[in-house]
Amino acid sequence: MSEQTGKQLSKEEKDARFEAELLPVLDPLYNFAYRLTLDEDDANDLVQETYLKAYRFFDYFEQGTNAKAWLFRILKNSFINEFRKKSKQPAKVDYSEVEGYYNSEDVEGEGGVASTTDMRTESVQDLIGDEVASALNALPVDFRTVIILCDLEGFTYEEMAKILDIPIGTVRSRLHRARNSLKEKLEKYAKSMGYNS
Amino acid sequence: MESKFTEVYQKGPDDSYDTDCSKVSEMLDLIIDGEATSEEEKYFNTHLEECVSCFESHQKQKLLKGIISGHLKRVIVPESLALSIRAKIQETL
Numbered sequence: 208m209s210e211q212t213g214k215q216l217s218k219e220e221k222d223a224r225f226e227a228e229l230l231p232v233l234d235p236l237y238n239f240a241y242r243l244t245l246d247e248d249d250a251n252d253l254v255q256e257t258y259l260k261a262y263r264f265f266d267y268f269e270q271g272t273n274a275k276a277w278l279f280r281i282l283k284n285s286f287i288n289e290f291r292k293k294s295k296q297p298a299k300v301d302y303s304e305v306e307g308y309y310n311s312e313d314v315e316g317e318g319g320v321a322s323t324t325d326m327r328t329e330s331v332q333d334l335i336g337d338e339v340a341s342a343l344n345a346l347p348v349d350f351r352t353v354i355i356l357c358d359l360e361g362f363t364y365e366e367m368a369k370i371l372d373i374p375i376g377t378v379r380s381r382l383h384r385a386r387n388s389l390k391e392k393l394e395k396y397a398k399s400m401g402y403n404s
Numbered sequence: 405m406e407s408k409f410t411e412v413y414q415k416g417p418d419d420s421y422d423t424d425c426s427k428v429s430e431m432l433d434l435i436i437d438g439e440a441t442s443e444e445e446k447y448f449n450t451h452l453e454e455c456v457s458c459f460e461s462h463q464k465q466k467l468l469k470g471i472i473s474g475h476l477k478r479v480i481v482p483e484s485l486a487l488s489i490r491a492k493i494q495e496t497l
């Protein structure tokens with residue numbers, strides 16, 4: 208919006224700032240993409256596309272503003288505009304694949320955690336992690352998104368509103384409904400494990 | 405001892421306490437996400453001192469947030485990704 212908008216960056220400046228300000232967001236961005244698409248290849252494509260767009264529109268990015276929120280916003284728009292259309296089917300939910308992905312070194316192939324009698328803290332932790340992932344992945348993508356942005360990435364409501372292009376009131380109600388739905392799923396799980404909620 | 409508490413909030417769902425509880429339950433997310441104003445926080449905490457059921461809802465909501473942030477594993481970014489992003493950018497200039 209400022210008088211700086213007209214100022215064109217040299218290629219060197221652009222490349223340097225791209226490296227310093229945008230690429231460090233790669234990890235959270237990839238995680239976000241993966242949670243949206245639930246597929247490694249799709250997450251890869253989505254992240255690449257996001258960075259290409261970011262580079263192309265770098266002049267619109269105001270230095271010192273929130274690079275992470277800006278990139279998340281671009282990624283989410285790409286996901287909605289192109290990606291969701293391209294893959295006609297709703298986001299794939301294949302838990303076995305997701306689990307295998309997490310424990311790539313120690314996949315035993317057979318039945319998995321349930322048959323394990325060893326309840327070391329570590330495996331209990333893994334078990335909770337897998338269950339949380341399954342419950343989260345089973346949520347509609349809009350619900351999943353607000354939970355990730357808020358609880359995993361620590362965005363404020365205001366940032367979330369900007370990323371998602373919705374009013375803060377909608378952020379709040381969506382988050383509220385998403386948490387209720389997640390709570391329900393996890394409570395069922397806790398009961399099946401013999402815990403009382 | 406505790407009956408004193410339960411009495412207070414079991415008076416019936418249509419009494420005046422109810423408005424406090426629903427107000428507080430609407431604030432739950434604001435509170436656990438650190439988005440509440442200091443007045444809202446004060447109101448919230450005061451109510452929790454005298455209402456066991458809201459106290460418990462707060463514990464649950466905090467637990468849920470903690471489970472997500474603490475137990476959901478992050479996926480590992482493929483090492484080749486940063487490289488291919490840089491390469492793509494240079495070739496599509």
Ligand SMILES: [Zn+2]
Nearest residue numbers: 424425455458
């Ligand atoms: Zn109450």
